[in-house]
Amino acid sequence: MTDHLSKLDLVLLWHMHQPDYRDYKTGEFMLPWVYLHAIKDYTDMAHHLENHPGIRLVVNFVPVLLDQLEDYADQFTSGTIRDPLLRLLATPDLDHIAPDERLLILNSCFLNNHATMLKPYPAYQQLRDLYDHLQIIGDKELMYISGQYLADLLVWYHLAWTGESVRRENKCIVDLMAQGKLFSHGDRILLFNLIGKLIQDIIPRYRKLAESGQIELSTTPHYHPLAPLMIDFNSARDSLPDISLPANSAYPGGRERVTFHLQSAIQSHQQRFGSEPCGIWPAEGSISQSFLNILSKHGRQWCASGEGVLANSLRKSYPDQPLPARNEYLYRPYRIQSENHSIVCFYRDDQLSDLIGFEYAKWFGRDAAENLVHQLEQIHHTPTDNPAPVVSIILDGENAWETYPYNGYHFLNDLYGILEETPHISTTTYQAYLAKLTANTTEICSLPTLAAGSWVYGNFSTWIGDxxxxxxxxxxxxxxxxxxxxxxxxxxxxxxxxxxxxxxxxxxxxxxxxxxxxxxxxxxxxxxxxxxxxxxxxxxxxxxxxxxxxxxEPISHGGAATGESGAMRHAAS
The missing domain is CATH 1.20.1270 (Substrate Binding Domain Of Dnak; Chain:A; Domain 2)
Structure with a gap:
């Protein structure tokens, strides 16, 4: 039985990722999400860690995100801005921009969660009301939009996407929000320069946190490929035997391409952070035996996936036995053997992770933080035969906070503060946890058969089959x-x-x-x-x-957005 005088290990893994939005032909950024999440989420997440030095956790950066962050940093250094929306923020005369640039501002600058990022600001809401009243349908209506309206809209959009930690500490942001309207070109340049400074500081801030030992930095194969499917489309049938597959029987040279993405990611991590990554968060937590063979062959110590993948794997490994109680199998690592190598796999607590991703945004921050810690305490006090229980909470480090008031500031601040003061819960990293097991000569369970799947529903239906x-x-x-x-x-x-x-x-x-x-x-x-x-x-x-x-020709047209639409998914269908 677990010694309940010992501590419960908790690993929080925040996954930071955006796909490559660059048009390689023109050099322009097609969408602004990298720099917007940079000034809001990556900035705030670093701030919370800096303010809570007792917290240990894992931050996963996908290399293609780092590539783009460095690209933006270089743009500010060179003065040549290749993001159209960002360039318009700094454009002196907005009265005489082209019609397509006017449309870009109008079509872009209301794209956020209106409940948390527009309605709380009366001046921004007024801009939306004016837009709705005008009902722009063509170039003639566009001409009624003044340069001052466009300037105010650009400023408010970027203010709404600025991290709460910046709002509380930066005089430029405080003054602009107090001013509310009639922003000059000089005002816009102040905001533009601050955006550049925030972006340029991101990688150094996280590198410093890693060098202090407060966080472990992990990586993902470079451009976030769905590795098991690239290796073998048939891996989708591991969890969904009747799923429809592409007309092509396989992705040509998929195994070699996955190896390329992995090797490139390791090299990227080494160059940016001074050491190779110990662990890998695969794109979408998607794993298969063939993919883990590649990871272990390249010397990675750990990876992680979803709870559904573990449940499917246990059913395949022990088909004649019922699945044990969740507390018995979930809160432990499993060793996956491959030829002459092995890798340790951790599995996320889908319920706790989804509470952060989808539920706690509706709560008061302190209440949500206390509830999460209470659930961790219940896990700690539930008797099991697990000698070293570890809870994995894994989710996006950027997409959840848009639905929270104040970008999740109060929830994260209270959660980290409570965890620092809770003596029987120890926040840690996967690398530190494995080192503790080694020091205590604690055996890691082996998983005989690995079922291929992802953290979403335990299968690959989000990426194939439709x-x-x-x-x-x-x-x-x-x-x-x-x-x-x-x-x-x-x-x-x-x-x-x-x-x-x-x-x-x-x-x-x-x-x-x-x-x-x-x-x-x-x-x-x-x-x-x-x-x-x-x-x-x-x-x-x-x-x-x-x-x-x-x-x-367009591939897909979309439809009515459902509860499972957007940049995030629940882990279970």
């Missing part, structure tokens, strides 16, 4: 076949080959497949559909190969 998702896979397979033919020839220079490989890697991101399907809103689907097809078209351009007509 006709639109399968069509996207088939378009990618066709592009990869063309890529292989050209790369094996002498048609491209080494620099051209490198550019094509980078563009292919961006096409292989799991994010494109996430958005296809009729459960997402038409607006969201349209923007990601266009970005994916632009990436494919750019790849054919770099290869010097004609672009297929099929890429010109």
């Amino acid at each position: 006709p639109d998702k399968n069509r996207a896979w088939d378009l990618l397979c066709a592009a990869k076949q063309s890529y292989d033919i050209v790369m094996q020839s002498d048609r491209l220079t080494p620099a051209e080959k490198q550019a094509a490989e980078q563009q292919l890697a961006s096409c292989e991101s799991s994010d494109w497949f996430w958005w296809f399907g009729d459960y997402n809103s038409p607006h969201s689907v349209a923007s990601f559909d266009l970005a994916f097809r632009k990436n494919l078209a750019n790849l054919y351009h770099l290869l010097g190969t004609p672009t297929p007509v099929s890429i010109l």
Whole structure:
């Protein structure tokens, strides 16, 4: 039985990720989400850690996000801004911008959670009311929009996307919010320069937290590919035997591409943070035996996935036995053997993770924090035969907070404060936890059979099986076949080959497949559909190969947004 005088280990893993929004042909950013999440979420999350030095946890950065953060930092250094919305914030004369630039401002600057990021600010709400009253439907109506209206809208949009920690401490933000309207070009430049400073500080802040030992930094294969599917489409049938698969039987050279993404991620981590990552959070927590073979072969000590994957794996491993009580099997690591190597896998508590992701935003911050700690205490006091229980809470470090008042400031501040003062709960990292097991010679259970799956529903249905998702896979397979033919020839220079490989890697991101399907809103689907097809078209351009007509037609149109639409999902269907 567990010694309840001992501590319960808790690992919080915040996953930081955005897909590659750059148009490789023009160098422009197609969507602004990297820099907006940078000034809001990545900034706030670092602030909370700096203010609570007793908290230990894991922060996972996907390398393609770091690439883009550094790209933005370089843009501010050089003075050449390649993000259209950010460029408009600094544009002196907004009365004489082009109609498409006016539309970009109007179509972009109300994209947020209105309940938490627009309605609390009367001046911003007034801008929305004026927009609704005008009912813009064409170029004629656009001409009624003044440069001053556009300036105020740009400023308020960026103020709404600024982290709560910045609002509380930065005089520029305080003064602009107090002013409320009639923002000058000088006001906009002050905000623009602050955005640059916040972005440039992000990687150094997290590197400093890692160097102090407060956080462990982990990584994901470089462009966030759905690795098990790239290796073998049939892995989707591990959990869904009747799922429909793409017309292509397999992604060409998928195993080699997954290895490329992994090796590139390890190299990126080494260059940016001074050491190789001990662990991997796979894209979407998606794992399979073949993928873990690659991870262990490359020396990674740990990875993590979802609770549903563990339950499916235990059923496959012990088909004649009923699944034990959740407390007995969930709060422990499992060793996965592969040839001459092995890797330890942890599994997220889906219920606790989803409380943060979807429920606690509706609570008062202190009440939510106390409730979460109370549930951890219940786990701690439940008798089991587990000698070293560890709870894994894993979720996005950026997308949840938009639904919270004040960007989750009070919840996170109270949660970290309570955990620092709770003697029988120890926040830790996976690397530190494994070191403790080794020091205490504690055995790690082996998992005989691993079921392939992801943290969403324990399967891959979010990325494959739907006709639109399968069509996207088939378009990618066709592009990869063309890529292989050209790369094996002498048609491209080494620099051209490198550019094509980078563009292919961006096409292989799991994010494109996430958005296809009729459960997402038409607006969201349209923007990601266009970005994916632009990436494919750019790849054919770099290869010097004609672009297929099929890429010109939208893949998916979306439908009525459901409770499972958007950038986040519940773990269980």
